[in-house]
Amino acid sequence: MANLEKLQSIISDIIAPSALAIDQNGSFPRAAINALGQAGILGLLSSKEVGGLGGNLGDAAKVIESIATHCPSTAMVLTMHYCGTAIIENLGTETLRKEIAAGHHLTTLAWSETGSRSHFWAPVGTARRQQQQFVINSSKSMVTSALEADSYIWTSKPSEGSGASTMWLVRKGTPGITMPKSFDGLGLRGNASAPMAAVEMNLPDSAMLGTDGNGFDVMIGTVLPIFCTLNASCSLGLMEAALAASIQHVTGQKFDHLQAPLADLPTIRAYIARARITADCTRTLRDDTVRALAENRPDAMLRVMQVKAASAEAALEVTETALRVCGGAAFRKDLGIERNFRDARASFIMAPTSDVLYDFIGKAVCGMPVFG
Ligand SMILES: Cc1cc2nc3c(=O)[nH]c(=O)nc-3n(C[C@H](O)[C@H](O)[C@H](O)COP(=O)(O)OP(=O)(O)OC[C@H]3O[C@@H](n4cnc5c(N)ncnc54)[C@H](O)[C@@H]3O)c2cc1C
Known part of the structure; x- marks a missing residue:
């Protein structure tokens, strides 16, 4: 391409x-x-x-x-x-x-709410029909690109229909939106994330995406496979960066009195080996998830849930290893490993969180309804 x-x-x-x-x-x-x-x-x-x-x-x-x-x-x-x-x-x-x-x-998702927290599939914000419009009231806890996006895919409870949620296309600057300010976050600090609220926000009928109450199907059918796979790809990228910086450090820096690089220590090499295996396993799982989805395999949704949980865990492990093997050098900001370490910590709390995914995956492998 x-x-x-x-x-x-x-x-x-x-x-x-x-x-x-x-x-x-x-x-x-x-x-x-x-x-x-x-x-x-x-x-x-x-x-x-x-x-x-x-x-x-x-x-x-x-x-x-x-x-x-x-x-x-x-x-x-x-x-x-x-x-x-x-x-x-x-x-x-x-x-x-x-x-x-x-x-x-540029668009983004405004799903997580201060009320239902990381359970984005169950918004508590409301939509009510008022003459030719819908009136939305909700409080979103954290929206990536909030301060910069041109639109938001917004969720609320259905206005009338059954189902857990309804999706709306909300243009930037729509009256009724308030945005306090961006977060001073631990990691992923450059994504202009902010809480957002809708107070008596008026939307035309045409802003509804799909039908009233069909939000859950869109979340699971359309977005979950993309979000989990790309979130895993983000974790993979930062793992590769941490590994490359670590390998460069342990092969380039030496103990002068021993005339040997840090990589001469079997302990250091074993840590690097384990981190390499973890990153490669994540890549294999990510690529298999892409294949499972393309081939519409029966295990595709299981792979989707697994890949986000596994890659989030792997990113924590690999970046911690990178800090350990590089010693004091990684504690400073110049190697970039400290940034990888902080950025890696976003994935397991981005919804669906790792603990929620473990619950879903456990249900799936025990033959129980996952989303029921
Ligand atoms: C960098 C970043 C960017 C984000 N961008 C967006 C965005 O663009 N759009 C958006 O909508 N949201 C976004 N979020 C919000 C995110 O998706 C989560 O909703 C939010 O981080 C969860 O925080 P919380 O404190 O509300 O979690 P809580 O729900 O309070 O969870 C607290 C803890 O309880 C655990 N827990 C909750 N339910 C269960 C369960 N059923 N079983 C086991 N454990 C459980 C969680 O795993 C977590 O460890 C972003 C978050 C981050 C960190």
């Missing part, structure tokens, strides 16, 4: 050089997002009929992993955009699909 060749130059010219400052200042990677838009990469999952690249989940996984190797914050902004794009491709207007395909529009 020709446009993906441009990705490497965007990474080396824009994303990699600014990653440190983005983390330190908690600033949004606007230059990278603009460049990705111009290169068509914001429209990777948009179909060719609206001017997109018509790429698949495997393509998106490679893009996210490559970016996350240098800047996981940018990779997460793009991950949420691809999740929103998939919904808009299925349920949005042609005009909006074209805007995304052209790289002019």
